[in-house]
Amino acid sequence: MPAAAEIESHTIAVLVDNEAGVLARVIGLFSGRGYNIESLTVAEVDEDAHKSRITIVTNGTPMVIEQIKAQLDRLVPVHKVVDLTLDTISIEREMALVKVSGTGEKRVEALRLSDAFRASVLDTTHSSFVFEITGSPEKINAFVNLMRPLGLVDVSRTGVVAIARGAEQM
Template sequence: MNALAIKRGASRHSAYDLRNPLGDHQETHTLAVLVDNEAGVLARVIGLFSGRGYNIDSLTVAETDHEGHRSRITIVTTGTPAVIEQIKAQLGRMVPVHEVHDLTVEGPAVERELALIKVAGTGERRVEAMRLADVFRARVVDTTLESFVFEITGAPEKVDAFVSLMRPLGVVDVARTGVAAIARGADGILASRPMP
């Protein structure tokens, strides 16, 4: 129990959030980092995390501005508020990094993940797997007489729930892309650059 008796998980958007910003509770944050698309940049960013013992829960990277040779790295990480602030500050000081945005605190954001789940089973298990896939709006992208490969897209929590319900039905393999996230509204990381 903390000194102010504030329930853990109280909204970070509340005007009355009195939790100590340097407290010891763990938070998960989604960071969007705009970097130069050049050799070694991803290794440097990952080296920053591994060198200081920070964990990366999810990592996705792709070129988003071909003409400007810029890539966007989306990192989901967990740490205390002080650690998260330190990560953002250290990322911002790196030479190939142009912008660092904490999508968790900057306002509403959309987070999605794609997963492929292979489920092996016959008979009643096969029917139940199809029923669950329909509920979660997962698509069958490959099938044999003894297995399915489902494709599901959604928030990471939705993917987690689908995988956990499929496990008793015979999950053989799972491949996940990691989180892709973008802020809601008209503003964005590339808004200052005219798009072609």
């Protein structure tokens, strides 16, 4: 009996026309087939050509990932699909705003940890901080987990943005 294929996480960049309904069609492809989206970011990247870049972090077996890429590539407003996990060496970053409430030693420890993680203090009151942290999703997860016992109140994350290293254009 063959071994079950292992679930992998992949970051996929999709260059699309910047027009109404495109994002809904991409998301519809995922939801209609039961594929999960772990992270989704989208923004216009070429104003003159009206192109946007959608960065999707999803997971599945290698066969499922190949199906996702093939189905994305068949959508009409899609110009290019790149699996940044397989096709190239890429840089991934995410930004988060993290609100922590506490006083005394917990407040001091939150500040010490924010310094260690190179998080910026965006807002401060007598009983709370809002930190901004940028880095890999793993770095942000570690920071958030360390803030939990110190009075974590709220977290807002952007989702992953990624780009290939080197001179090639998407």
